[in-house]
């Protein structure tokens with residue numbers, strides 16, 4: 001007689017649906033025998049990281065028998081200099097996903113509620129439920145966040161609010177005026193995570209820099225990552241910038257060596273290459289233009305995005321996703337985000353975008 005090891009799990013964890021990542025290219029090769037596929041499913045940087053990051057990895061390979069610097073001194077120093085902040089405000093994570101989890105684990109109990117919006121990043125419900133806390137999901141407005149609705153959802157049990165700016169998978173963003181009015185209304189004992197995973201891509205006058213609001217509202221925690229614009233998703237490195245007391249608490253719950261040594265040196269080197277980041281942004285803007293003009297020409301409605309992906313209405317998202325897979329195009333179905341009629345498409349290289357456009361065009365009679 002075996003025990004029921006599923007039911008032995010904590011209630012929160014038992015109820016979880018694991019995060020569904022974009023389909024890896026190797027899986028498509030195994031399952032469909034397609035070897036020349038294009039993946040536009042995980043908001044990765046199609047240009048890859050800065051050559052300086054690759055060089056730093058090569059130069060440090062000899063040292064991988066040693067544990068990494070558990071405090072990540074050099075990366076923190078580079079970040080502190082870049083942003084003009086104290087090192088004790090920085091927490092490094094194994095991806096910013098790690099940080100989101102640390103925050104929930106350190107601050108949220110089953111007695112608390114966590115607030116986030118409809119169509120928000122899938123990790124927010126996951127970390128909330130893993131702890132056994134309750135989620136309050138506020139309705140979206142024009143696909144984006146309704147900060148007034150989030151504000152209205154705050155109650156005495158609220159401990160944490162997640163705001164992705166821009167949001168994944170919608171690419172929508174909240175502006176300075178909305179954010180300020182919101183932060184002013186949030187009690188100081190409610191933590192607000194501003195998840196700025198795509199901030200490097202946004203060039204818009206009204207786009208908030210979370211770090212500037214943090215000076216006035218110390219309950220704001222800004223999270224950023226090297227996975228997206230910096231092209232280091234496979235190495236896993238991200239960070240939080242917060243009040244030093246929050247960083248102190250997060251430091252108690254993180255693993256002692258949560259960021260590996262190659263990630264540390266690559267991120268430090270990548271940050272120094274601002275010219276490369278500019279190239280990445282320029283290529284992304286062109287690619288976004290290429291995709292969205294084609295959607296417009298095909299009369300496919302899309303959600304205007306300021307990030308490196310765009311979510312487009314195609315009728316039956318799951319079905320079109322499958323059809324595109326068979327043509328070697330990996331996109332992201334977003335039914336689990338409450339968007340069953342859309343697909344999320346990462347901006348790729350010009351020829352990758354072109355292939356996606358052609359594949360969609362072939363399915364056009366089917367698309368709604």
Ligand SMILES: *Cc1c(COP(=O)(O)O)cnc(C)c1O
Nearest residue numbers: 095096097121168197225227238
């Ligand atoms: C991709 C993403 C992240 C985290 O990515 P990491 O690779 O864990 O740094 C966080 N938030 C949003 C909204 C994202 O899309």
